[in-house]
Amino acid sequence: MLRMPLISKNKEGYTGDQVCTVYGEILEQGKVIPKLAHNYEDRKCIVCGTADPSYKPAGPDDGDADSLQTGDNRNVTLWEVLLLAVLETIGIVKKAYKATE
Ligand SMILES: [Zn+2]
Numbered sequence: 001m002l003r004m005p006l007i008s009k010n011k012e013g014y015t016g017d018q019v020c021t022v023y024g025e026i027l028e029q030g031k032v033i034p035k036l037a038h039n040y041e042d043r044k045c046i047v048c049g050t051a052d053p054s055y056k057p058a059g060p061d062d063g064d065a066d067s068l069q070t071g072d073n074r075n076v077t078l079w080e081v082l083l084l085a086v087l088e089t090i091g092i093v094k095k096a097y098k099a100t101e
Pocket of ligand 1: 037038039045046047048049050
């Protein structure tokens with residue numbers, strides 16, 4: 001008898017079925033095991049990735065995501081200002097160079 005390639009579908013609280021990838025038959029049923037407690041870290045479960053339901057977004061001024069976004073926007077603005085300054089400087093230099101010709 002051929003040995004079928006097996007995949008196992010592991011879920012939290014379930015040992016996973018041994019499934020034949022060719023015929024999709026469940027060769028060995030997984031067992032339901034006592035569900036692991038969610039272990040929330042950084043707003044999501046490090047066991048299964050579920051978002052932490054107890055996490056309450058902070059106010060608009062001190063939420064992590066919000067402050068990150070604001071930081072990004074500030075960086076973009078800074079770079080735009082720098083780019084404009086550089087372009088203006090190049091333009092001024094070119095004009096000055098042309099004026100001396
Ligand atoms: Zn979990």
